[in-house]
Amino acid sequence: MSDSSVFKTDGTASNTSDYSSGNGTLDFNTNQFFQTHSKFMMEGLGSDAQTSESEAGGGAQGGELSPRTRKADLEDLKSRLSTGTTHARMGEDLSAVAQRKLGENASPEQRDAFKKAVEGINGLKPGENLARGRELKLPGVNENGDFVHTENGIQRLWSPADGRTETRTPDGTKTTNFTDGATRIEQANGEVLEVRGDKTTLSKPDGTWIESGPDGEITSTKEHIRIERDKDGRLKRVDAPPMTESYMKTDDGQGGSVELGRGMKPEENFALVQRKDGQTEVFDKGPDGKEKVSRFMDNPTVEAERKGVMERAEKRFTDPAELARFKADMVRFEQRASDRKLEPTKVADTYKAIGQMLDGGPDAKISQDDRNLLAQQVMSHAANPTSVDQGFHDTCALASLESNIYTKDPDRAARLISEVSLTGQFKTTDGKTIKVPEGSLKPDHEAEVRKPSDGDRDFASQIFQVTAVNSLWQTQSWLPGWTYEQDRVKASDRQADKGERTRLFGFDYQKDFDGLNGADRDKINQMITGSPETTSMPDSGDAQEMGRQLEQLQRDGKLPRIMTVHTGNPPFGTGSGGGWHAVNVIGYDPVTRQVMIDNQWGSNRDLIRNAVPLDQIFRAQRAP
Numbered sequence: 001m002s003d004s005s006v007f008k009t010d011g012t013a014s015n016t017s018d019y020s021s022g023n024g025t026l027d028f029n030t031n032q033f034f035q036t037h038s039k040f041m042m043e044g045l046g047s048d049a050q051t052s053e054s055e056a057g058g059g060a061q062g063g064e065l066s067p068r069t070r071k072a073d074l075e076d077l078k079s080r081l082s083t084g085t086t087h088a089r090m091g092e093d094l095s096a097v098a099q100r101k102l103g104e105n106a107s108p109e110q111r112d113a114f115k116k117a118v119e120g121i122n123g124l125k126p127g128e129n130l131a132r133g134r135e136l137k138l139p140g141v142n143e144n145g146d147f148v149h150t151e152n153g154i155q156r157l158w159s160p161a162d163g164r165t166e167t168r169t170p171d172g173t174k175t176t177n178f179t180d181g182a183t184r185i186e187q188a189n190g191e192v193l194e195v196r197g198d199k200t201t202l203s204k205p206d207g208t209w210i211e212s213g214p215d216g217e218i219t220s221t222k223e224h225i226r227i228e229r230d231k232d233g234r235l236k237r238v239d240a241p242p243m244t245e246s247y248m249k250t251d252d253g254q255g256g257s258v259e260l261g262r263g264m265k266p267e268e269n270f271a272l273v274q275r276k277d278g279q280t281e282v283f284d285k286g287p288d289g290k291e292k293v294s295r296f297m298d299n300p301t302v303e304a305e306r307k308g309v310m311e312r313a314e315k316r317f318t319d320p321a322e323l324a325r326f327k328a329d330m331v332r333f334e335q336r337a338s339d340r341k342l343e344p345t346k347v348a349d350t351y352k353a354i355g356q357m358l359d360g361g362p363d364a365k366i367s368q369d370d371r372n373l374l375a376q377q378v379m380s381h382a383a384n385p386t387s388v389d390q391g392f393h394d395t396c397a398l399a400s401l402e403s404n405i406y407t408k409d410p411d412r413a414a415r416l417i418s419e420v421s422l423t424g425q426f427k428t429t430d431g432k433t434i435k436v437p438e439g440s441l442k443p444d445h446e447a448e449v450r451k452p453s454d455g456d457r458d459f460a461s462q463i464f465q466v467t468a469v470n471s472l473w474q475t476q477s478w479l480p481g482w483t484y485e486q487d488r489v490k491a492s493d494r495q496a497d498k499g500e501r502t503r504l505f506g507f508d509y510q511k512d513f514d515g516l517n518g519a520d521r522d523k524i525n526q527m528i529t530g531s532p533e534t535t536s537m538p539d540s541g542d543a544q545e546m547g548r549q550l551e552q553l554q555r556d557g558k559l560p561r562i563m564t565v566h567t568g569n570p571p572f573g574t575g576s577g578g579g580w581h582a583v584n585v586i587g588y589d590p591v592t593r594q595v596m597i598d599n600q601w602g603s604n605r606d607l608i609r610n611a612v613p614l615d616q617i618f619r620a621q622r623a624p
Helices: 030-042 071-080 094-102 108-122 300-316 320-340 344-359 368-383 396-408 410-423 459-473 518-529 543-555 614-619
Strands: 085-087 135-137 147-151 154-158 165-168 174-177 183-186 192-196 199-203 209-213 216-220 226-230 235-239 247-251 257-261 270-274 280-285 291-295 425-427 433-435 482-486 500-504 507-510 561-566 580-589 594-598 607-613
Touching: 071 094, 085 094, 094 108, 108 135, 108 147, 108 154, 235 270, 235 280, 235 291, 247 320, 257 320, 270 320, 280 320, 291 320, 300 320, 300 344, 300 368, 320 344, 320 368, 344 368, 344 410, 368 396, 368 410, 368 459, 396 410, 396 459, 396 518, 396 561, 396 580, 410 425, 410 459, 410 518, 433 459, 459 482, 459 518, 518 561, 543 580, 543 614, 580 607, 594 614, 607 614
Parallel strands: none
Antiparallel strands: 085 135, 147 154, 154 165, 165 174, 174 183, 183 192, 192 199, 199 209, 209 216, 216 226, 226 235, 247 257, 257 270, 270 280, 280 291, 425 433, 482 500, 500 507, 561 580, 580 594, 594 607
16 A cells, blocks of 8 residues: 545545555545545535534434424424525625524524535535525425435435534435544445545445555454554554454455464464465564564565475365465565575575475375475474474473574475485485484374474474484494484373483483483584584673673574573572573573573473573573
8 A cells, every 4th residue: 555545624535546456455446436426525514613523423313403493493494494595685695694594593503504505505615705686595404403405316414413414315325524524425335434534444334344544554354353554555463353263264355365373382373464466474473472574585586486385285285274374384484584684595495395395205204194294393493493392302402403403594404304204314414324213203192293282392393303313323433323213102101201212223222312412412413504603602601701692692693502501590490400401592682681592391481571681591501
């Protein structure tokens, strides 16, 4: 939307391009409509009487009768105007004519309404001099004391009670002008156009409405979903009433659609808005709880791969809710990539890997249905890296590394999952082939749930984390027979057995996974991404030094960084028990000295909305 469509105070229409069908807003030809009816909007404007918006009442008939319009006086008034015409006398203006025809007891409001009626009926300009003997048509009076006139099928009304004027045309259109400058046009088809100040509202019989003004427009759907756009037509926000279902789709009232997702995880809550011109945007809240709008990138390379993935998704995903979430994640992924200034090739290559996963082939190691699920989860993690969790597993170091790689190198994370799903193997950046144990190619009891609970590990993270450890262990020169595997366990054993297995030449060595140190984590990162850069926070002697380090890392775009903390310390624990745990530092505010932490225990354990004081997170690195 470029300019707002409003009426000037003289009743004429200013720019009405907002309501043409060519810009994806209103499908309503106001230019033609206003040309037909604007002359009726002019009548009655400019009265000295002041009527508030509430008094105008949206064009209610009549009003409280003045003393002059009591029954006897009403009959007298009708009699005075029954001749239908009068002739102007020498030196008379309309005020004098009003006094002569209405009598000395007429109220100021009656005289003003009468003058406007005579002006409108006879085509006079306000204050126009009257030639002696000029014939003037006179209005009649209805039972409410309003002045009325009908000619050529057009009915007009001038109300002394509230100063409004009304016009009804043969096609059933009713136009009401109020003394505060507002105008209301009611059409026979039930559509109502209201102009009040610099805002124009079109209401439709199905309950939808569109309000347009100089700052943009607001659309309300039948379900009372409010879609707000700025003056350039870009989405600003979406407000929706509480939902009883996790998904809904409806028309946006302008030829497009809006799809809403609701769930327990932050990333499950979104509004996907698609205009009839194809523009797609997403409104949601980021991990910090702040409202944001996401849009696709403007890049031809990305656009080509995006189109291919979109077509595959529409073919593979039969659940409308899953397809809507996938599309929303695509939009959010591209917006995140733009915000972080990732190379467009990283976005395109992420899409390419997901497309290959969806295509599959007869020899794919993982089934089509499970690969469809993997594609959705990879897309979600690429869009929302903080959604990666470790679940009921001792893999905090791996989960934090996985989130880190999705943030900086989403294409590498997607390629790993794609290769393993198709071949059961992964080729590292230095050319080594990693064989993923067969049993780990099936989701464990936690990952087999199509929508894992907040904090649980999904199938894509199971594949990533198992492959990551084996990339390290299978390339060790001193004992290459080690493997890390994820087995399924019986339901009765799940409280004590996580299904993790450390094996040497195929034989169980131990059940629990011991985790990784920073050096091992960096080796894995280099084998997956090719980057030799460390993933860990640098050592610091005190909180002040840590603050300076965080400020520099953030300025250089090198966050997140992985930090090792002890969960016996606040804000992770109470000072008793606990153990060592890896988390991601994703942001820092040097003014408030608050540190944002992505914790792999689930979104409700993240410290992003409620960031942590720098001094506290520094102390959390020490044993209690």
